[in-house]
Amino acid sequence: MMAADLIVGIQWGDEGKGKIVDLLAQEYNIVCRYQGGHNAGHTIVVGGKKIALHLIPSGILNPKAVNIIGNGVVVSPEALIEEMKQFDDLDGRLLISDKAHLIFSYHAQIDQAKERMRGKKAIGTTGRGIGPAYADKVSRQGHRVGELKDTKKLQAKIEEYFAINEPYFKALGVEKPDSEQLRKELEFYRDALMPYVIDATNYLWDILELGEHKILLEGAQGTMLDIDHGTYPYVTSSNTIAAGACTGLGLSPKDIGKVIGIAKAYCTRVGNGPFPTEEFGLEGDKLRQQGHEFGTTTGRPRRCGWFDAVAAKYASRINGCDEMAIMKLDVLDGFEKIKVASAYEYEGDRIDYVPSDLENVTPIYIEFDGWESVKGVRKWDDLPVEAKQYIEALEELTQTKIAIISTSPDREDTIVKN
Template sequence: MPALVLLGAQWGDEGKGKATDLLGGSVDYVVRYQGGNNAGHTVVVGDQKYALHLLPSGILSPGCTPVIGNGVVVDPSVLLSELSGLNARGVDTSKLLISGNAHIITPYNVTVDKVTERFLGKRKIGTTGRGIGPTYADKINRVGIRVQDLYDHSILTQKVEAALDVKNQMLTKLYNRRAIAVDQVVEELLEYADKLRPYVADTVLVLNQALEENKVVLFEGGQGTLLDIDHGTYPFVTSSNPTAGGACTGAGVGPTKISRVIGILKAYTTRVGSGPFPTELFDADGDALRRIGGERGVTTGRDRRCGWFDAVIARYATRVNGLTDFFLTKLDVLTGWDEIPVCVAYEIDGRRVEELPYSQTDFHHAKPVYEYLPGWNEDITKAKSFSDLPKNAQGYVKALEEMSGAPISAIGVGPGRDETIEINSFL
């Protein structure tokens, strides 16, 4: 079955948009299977830069059908704004499909997210404040609003009433906020119904039929492996499963239909938000990585925390996702360093640890153990093949491949669509 999963192998922001866009012209469907508009992809096409937050990157590829799966949480206002922005730039968005089972981010979910994060103070998680976590909580608590509910006024009203029975108690008595009116929420949500109707479909059926017809389907994860609710650096994680298993539940496609799992690795490491980060830099090198790499969140606008490459995390991502390939991005950012540190293990209480510790306490106290690889000064942005890279850049890639446990099949040497070295085809 020609089904591929493409996901972040670190804390997100690895350049999944570039990788998805590279494959977009060769696949029939690109599917977002989890997360919401807390994710962000930057795709550069020619001299045009596109910032996508909720839409699958494949929407920029003519002939490709973009799909928002049932595992995604959808803010209708953000989605419609993003569609409008692309249409104004001449991008055809008419082929978009949205699962009727995807959950809606309501105004009260956003309110709860913001007031809860403020209430936590120093213990805050570092959420984007866009209502993602509370919407997933409603889903699990079985009081969530789904896209299909927009087309049944009675069901929608009953569900909003049920959700606000509890939330208004919390908002008024705990957070000293005003109660939210049921009618106001229902009215606002119903305004989106007709605008979304042309896109709503039984995406589980569509995708499975496509695979039966030997169509190529690419499943695109948001965030990254270390932000997975089960397998990430809990509690500093997202509220869904960006790992490969999430593609099955978030799109309704069985695991036996997935043929390849591609992990996106940045040539160094970044993360946004709170939580442990063993290789984080607080010096001039960290500032240089941030400046040269343009490390600012697409969705949040926050500066990303920067550090050297962490092979322990890469090996962990290979294991929990069953990765078959890596796409290494932003290799060009490392040009100019005489030597480049790579974290090969951790030191925890005097012990050398080569695998990611399962204990949150141990990970918080992990100190990086570095090996130093020779750097390069040559411009690599024009490289078209692996042999075009300087010898030290080749050596860096080979070392990362050996440490990470899966072959590096493509290398990003610049932000542009054509600034990629393809070593092995993903299809």
Template structure:
């Protein structure tokens, strides 16, 4: 069985938690795009793991893989592995694999990212971790790959080829070009290459072979649908394709092998950084959702903007991903809010539209049209099954399910693994 999981909103929907919950049923969990600009938090008992690269299935028996569609900062990966080792979780080459074709985020990518963002008159909201510039090099065929940093001569030769253009680019943006060939940075990457050499694998081959053997594979995306570089709210998007179809291309698996696609959806909506958010709440309710939901970025610590559930954006996510089921997270955060509002359409230029406009500036001008539902005052964090939810909470879930036209398979009422149940 081959399952793909993606976020249906702007990221931060709780994918890591759901992957952790499901990974016990899967033999292989593979990350298929993005870099360490995305973060996920996994909570098991009193242990909390905040990760950016390692797929969530590391806690159970799954083999975890980083696919060639990702861009990877090896220093970040090393830090994550060291952090887990301190907690008694060792990720050896039998547990973790990194594709030889994975693009490496170089120090000059991070430098260029910060310099470019500082010069923008209209900020994108980049995490300044070099993700976009690493993807630019991938498309331009100027990337450094995982297979390069594990071979000293190959790595130095590749750097010598790329250094002149990177030095010019940094100088033009007002930076110090000498950092490109900084000996300390080069030595650091060579040592990282030595460390990760045993972890190199062919992810496409591993995944296809696992499927041939009847094993279960879970593909985990980063960020969310509306941050997709093609279909998202351009230019306030990430640098990779975040929708389900990209899992096949980025891992190297044919689309006929996909069995199910699970969308992760918050019971409301959040967004980090710039870009349109039609249902954004700039009031006490928005502050309550932010505080109760602990809506602060795993990667940046930035406050997330919060808003009511946006059905038009969700309908687009369903079309883009082909979801076969939904996991609804953070239902507990909406307790003690009455009424609870759901955006069912927009007013735009004197007309009502039920689907988001293509142009980002038009989406920014959309005024939400709401339907109100009754709230509930009960604490949901101890609920273990759907029938134990208060009636108003059940009505909200069933209302969303009916409007989305996709079955809700999982409901989450807290950060811990045991606080998620099947509907």
């Protein structure tokens, strides 16, 4: 019986998972997304052309790969249909779990209203309705993709949902959808999406049982944004870690094969919350500009800082990473000195673990000599000696083998170490 390999971000998201999934997907027949919504953004560059994905798995650029949106994903029908327009002939190449939950426009309205009400304590969500959709799912008020099969019944359930929660919606300033408009909207979603809807769990079980196809599992966001194990409450609304693939697709832990952790050669974060290695001065600005660190989904400038080896080691352990891919090494080109947080100072002590209140740590840095340029390098032996020393130090600090190194956004500019 075949096992499914897994790609997981081990920082605060935006690690460059899209490029690695796209690169590896050339070797896989099935690529599955297991959590998150269209708040995620994967940018892939192939032959100089930039493609932004939000819901569709990154294997879509492999014409031979089947791409599955799992039950753990929350799906905005409007966003997915718009994203599908980028591709020709998705028949047989895109499948959607009938158990995935739906995001409607009122979820986004709730999201944005709550962020406004939080004021300075806002979490920094994308405002796309992801949290409210997951909240409805957990409170058993959600609606699943498979329900689009009977739009009359689904419409009645949505209208009943609004009637039950009328005081709540009134307080937030969220208006009930117009009945006729809602009917047309649901019928449009049904016609566009139902041809792609399947029982994804049984489909994957059959594929695994046959053992004829290689499966790659893809998460969104990053480990430090996990609802349980991230920097709560400044997190996303789902389990971003490797274990989330089991609940998000209906797989058992025994179905998981190799786990590859993805990290940038530095750190970024979008939204609010603790970020120990954040750089507020010229070095942070330089990382942002050289790394083009603006959100794929929102366009927001990302907060930038140095590599946090303490957080990366924590994330590698919690995900069971067999190896790691270091992305955007070329963004560090031209820095005279490069810092890495090797430990924290916490309550007067030096620690090498991630405490629950990460806001109260101070990073303890070690410094490395910089290099002139690694851009476009495709062989380990061709890297500057300083870059090799940096990578080897990250391996030691995170206690994880680094097997893949990216030296530009393009698919081909990648070092694969034996």
